Amino acid sequence: MMTRQVWRLQRRPRGDIADGDLEFVEETVPEIAEGQVHVRVLYLSLDPTNRIWMSDMEQYMPPVGLGEPMRGGIVGRVVKSRNPAFAEGELVAGLGAWTDLLVSDGAGLQHMPELPGISIPQAFGTFGVVGPTAYFGLLEIGQPKPGETLVVSAAAGGVGQIVGQIGKLKGCRVIGIAGGAEKCRYVVEELGFDAAIDYKAEDVGAALDRLAPEGVDINFEQVGGPIMSAVLGRMKLFGRVPLCGLISTYNATDLVEEPGRWTLILMRRLTIRGFIVTDFAPRMGECLQALAGWMLEGKVKTRQDIRPGLDRADEWVKLLYSGGNFGKLLVQVSPE
Structure with missing residues (x-):
């Protein structure tokens, strides 16, 4: 046995x-x-x-x-x-x-498949969940356009690192939010984000006012809580919010809905869509082909x-x- x-x-x-x-x-x-x-x-x-x-x-x-x-x-x-x-x-x-x-x-x-040039953990760690989440969330829900400002929470995590790089490929100005100087340095210097905000060391709202004074077009949301509130309050009219996670709340036992959020969504005419990666299962082949191509060309790092x-x-x-x-x-x- x-x-x-x-x-x-x-x-x-x-x-x-x-x-x-x-x-x-x-x-x-x-x-x-x-x-x-x-x-x-x-x-x-x-x-x-x-x-x-x-x-x-x-x-x-x-x-x-x-x-x-x-x-x-x-x-x-x-x-x-x-x-x-x-x-x-x-x-x-x-x-x-x-x-x-x-x-x-x-x-x-x-x-x-075992792809030459892509290790097993790279392939599994990218193609399994996080890559498709980034790909479909940003491209289908975020609908990025050249010149727009994209904010990515949890930017140094599995999903966030890919979202930001795809955003750059689509011509966006990308601002990441991450915890710690090393993570912020990584997303800017290694992944090509335009800027990064260290939520552990600076006020996220004040940093956004400095880095995106005209506002935010797309907020790829994974965190929730005060960080999400800071970004939502700086969204432009007709902004888009792909919502794939609220990790700051998963261990909470006394959640309270923030007052005024629905009014802001109405007045800014925001589009917010929660999604799970399996929503796009019939199109998974398209996503994996695109991600593998970008990785082999050196356009996306993980x-x-x-x-x-x-x-x-x-x-x-x-x-x-x-x-x-x-x-x-x-x-x-x-x-x-």
Whole structure:
């Protein structure tokens, strides 16, 4: 009998994720049945939505059940297959679990091509969730035009770094918001953003008044809270807000809607659209082709923050909610 290590959700967090909310266990894995595969997980993606999946709240898919393996995006190799759609040794990626050995019927898994010049963590960290989120959110909802001002919150994270670079390719002036001087330097000097605001060291509203005195056309929103309020208050007429996250609120227990926001949306005639990347699933091929082309041409760079050890995944995931990660957060589960 094979064994695996897996994180299971034992109780729903109240506020921050606490010790005991998740349990790390070793368990036996039965032989696969007809139609199933065993996948040796190489990398686990940690994403802000992990905290949502732990909660019994309205969301875009059922929450993880108590006692169930924690859900997460994975990339790995098929080590045993009784499913004709998957060959042993093949690289696959998709929605799986926080485990080193995934047992699956193939649902939610896709073949992942191995592209010369793009490493497995680069490809998985870009093409899996964050790249399509950036691509469709900015191009379909933000509808950038040359000369417009684009503000990107969480600019040094997995999604934000790609949004800003696509914005530059489309002719926008791009201002990133990030936490810390190193992250701000990175998005300007390495990724080509026009400017960056360190929300930990300066007033975001005052910095926007200095950097974008005529206002903001597009706010790619991932954070929520006071940072979102500062940007919304400086939006131009007919501004657009692709909304893919509100990470500053995910651990909150006493949310209060800010007064006056609906009046501002009305008077500025803002378009705000929340979206989930799977909304655009039928067009995923278009996105991946564009992203891979830009990466191979050197027009889009991505940074992965790779942390070692599945046994510390409960620790690493907390970095997302404190700004502790720098780039797309991945856990290396098994050696390649």
